[in-house]
Amino acid sequence: MTAGVVIVGAGQGGFQLAASLRQDGFDRPVTLIGEEPGLPYQRPPLSKAYMADGAGERLVLKPAAFFERAGIERLAGLRVTAIDRAARRVALSDGTQRDYVQLVLATGARNMRPPLPGLDAPGVLGLRTLADAARLRAALVLARAVVVIGGGFIGLEFAAMARQAGLGVTVIEAGERLMARAVTPASSDWFAALHRAMGTDVRLGCAATGVETDAAGRACAVTLADGGRVAGDLILVAAGVRPNVELAAEAGVSVDNGIVVDGCLRSSDPAIFALGDCAAFPLPGAGQVRFESVQAAVEHARHIARAITTGAETAFAMVPWFWSDQGKARLQIAGIAAGADAVQRVPQAAEGGFMALAWAGDRLAAVETVGLAAQHVAARRLIGAPRALIAAAGFDLRQALLAGAER
Amino acid sequence: MKVTFIAADGTVTEVEVDEGQSLMQAAVSHDVDGIIGECGGSMMCATCHCYVDEAWAERVGAQQDGESDLLDCAVSEVRPGSRLSCQIRMTAELDGVVIHLPEAQL
Numbered sequence: 028m029t030a031g032v033v034i035v036g037a038g039q040g041g042f043q044l045a046a047s048l049r050q051d052g053f054d055r056p057v058t059l060i061g062e063e064p065g066l067p068y069q070r071p072p073l074s075k076a077y078m079a080d081g082a083g084e085r086l087v088l089k090p091a092a093f094f095e096r097a098g099i100e101r102l103a104g105l106r107v108t109a110i111d112r113a114a115r116r117v118a119l120s121d122g123t124q125r126d127y128v129q130l131v132l133a134t135g136a137r138n139m140r141p142p143l144p145g146l147d148a149p150g151v152l153g154l155r156t157l158a159d160a161a162r163l164r165a166a167l168v169l170a171r172a173v174v175v176i177g178g179g180f181i182g183l184e185f186a187a188m189a190r191q192a193g194l195g196v197t198v199i200e201a202g203e204r205l206m207a208r209a210v211t212p213a214s215s216d217w218f219a220a221l222h223r224a225m226g227t228d229v230r231l232g233c234a235a236t237g238v239e240t241d242a243a244g245r246a247c248a249v250t251l252a253d254g255g256r257v258a259g260d261l262i263l264v265a266a267g268v269r270p271n272v273e274l275a276a277e278a279g280v281s282v283d284n285g286i287v288v289d290g291c292l293r294s295s296d297p298a299i300f301a302l303g304d305c306a307a308f309p310l311p312g313a314g315q316v317r318f319e320s321v322q323a324a325v326e327h328a329r330h331i332a333r334a335i336t337t338g339a340e341t342a343f344a345m346v347p348w349f350w351s352d353q354g355k356a357r358l359q360i361a362g363i364a365a366g367a368d369a370v371q372r373v374p375q376a377a378e379g380g381f382m383a384l385a386w387a388g389d390r391l392a393a394v395e396t397v398g399l400a401a402q403h404v405a406a407r408r409l410i411g412a413p414r415a416l417i418a419a420a421g422f423d424l425r426q427a428l429l430a431g432a433e434r
Numbered sequence: 435m436k437v438t439f440i441a442a443d444g445t446v447t448e449v450e451v452d453e454g455q456s457l458m459q460a461a462v463s464h465d466v467d468g469i470i471g472e473c474g475g476s477m478m479c480a481t482c483h484c485y486v487d488e489a490w491a492e493r494v495g496a497q498q499d500g501e502s503d504l505l506d507c508a509v510s511e512v513r514p515g516s517r518l519s520c521q522i523r524m525t526a527e528l529d530g531v532v533i534h535l536p537e538a539q540l
Binding site: 069071072075076085086087088089090092093096321322325329348350352359400401403404405407 | 475
């Protein structure tokens with residue numbers, strides 16, 4: 028068989044690459060290898076809609092017939108165990124091998140497990156895969172009190188869901204504010220108030236030291252660095268993720284907080300690309316970044332498909348956007364707040380509305396909003412715009428856009 | 435319940451849809467070209483833009499909060515019948531609904 032493109036990882040990015048290659052007219056073999064069983068599915072709803080409705084079949088990206096019709100070889104439940112770069116060949120966990128012309132690493136990320144005693148006890152769960160989400164959902168039905176270790180997006184989305192289901196919920200965050208890596212302090216504070224108003228016990232600057240078990244060996248409490256203890260029979264560990272870079276690193280491909288790629292998304296080996304959560308890529312104006320976002324995964328995939336199909340060497344660029352559903356509030360983010368030197372809260376007349384602008388010098392770096400979809404959509408086109416133009420519109424981004432303040 | 439999707443090139447695809455399913459999910463799960471649904475139905479991407487057939491406009495109803503804002507991001511022309519198909523849920527009343535697809539979503 029002639030060699031073509033081998034994609035390691037069948038998440039949304041890996042899937043999109045396979046689909047885009049065919050859409051762009053690529054006619055050599057395409058192999059999509061995923062460790063999880065079943066068809067590729069969407070991950071973002073796992074902590075959102077799926078937790079509410081449990082409809083796993085709705086998450087599937089395309090039916091099996093799509094892969095057959097498109098001539099995409101789909102290998103589920105298999106791992107790639109090694110890359111032989113000299114031979115351009117990968118070894119699979121079932122003992123078989125696949126040759127490649129181009130290899131794309133879409134290996135994603137895995138949940139970080141803090142080194143705490145008791146995390147193996149029944150009742151302690153994580154959330155990354157559909158199987159994790161199904162376990163968590165089943166546990167939620169029987170649980171009385173939930174403790175979430177980690178005040179990031181996943182932890183807070185789950186906390187809001189559990190609270191709405193009537194459970195007692197405590198969120199333990201070691202840092203001084205919620206979602207600190209991803210949002211401005213203004214948003215952190217706004218969301219801390221939101222969760223507290225929902226009845227969630229939000230503890231900031233509070234480190235977990237371990238999980239206590241009852242006589243039956245089940246998790247019953249989380250112990251804290253201040254000597255305290257929070258009782259709970261369902262404990263979600265949501266302490267961030269680590270990019271899956273080991274396969275690349277063992278093959279001698281450069282790795283630094285992700286698989287390092289250039290502006291064309293190629294790794295230190297020009298026959299190997301990386302995309303999505305596992306890829307550290309240069310974003311104009313922001314340096315080398317790594318995003319855990321479906322938008323980045325899908326846009327990377329389309330870019331790589333075009334590069335492989337047409338040989339185009341164009342540089343990748345994107346205006347990042349992100350969202351998080353927490354209770355009744357949807358946080359929408361455009362741009363990147365990390366690296367901003369000033370944050371401005373813009374008071375909103377609309378009830379439940381929130382907007383924070385992050386500035387890097389006199390340029391708009393990021394916009395965080397709740398309940399202001401029009402402002403968010405305008406923000407996507409205004410990242411990088413000068414402050415004077417936005418100020419002239421009274422910090423109403425829609426008005427600024429109408430006034431022609433394109434970046 | 436049935437939904438008929440008519441592509442920009444005139445291709446007609448009729449699919450069977452469950453009550454409560456969104457028209458975006460229906461199109462994607464039946465592999466209908468012309469609907470992407472990149473964000474999974476979260477009203478973040480506008481790649482499930484569709485045109486509700488005029489005869490069905492009233493029964494399908496008006497846009498949801500924020501939908502028109504996202505439609506600003508749609509790449510194909512926004513018309514009076516424009517909707518995000520992820521925001522249209524199938525009901526018995528919509529059995530047989532006809533949906534036209536735009537030329538492009540990206």
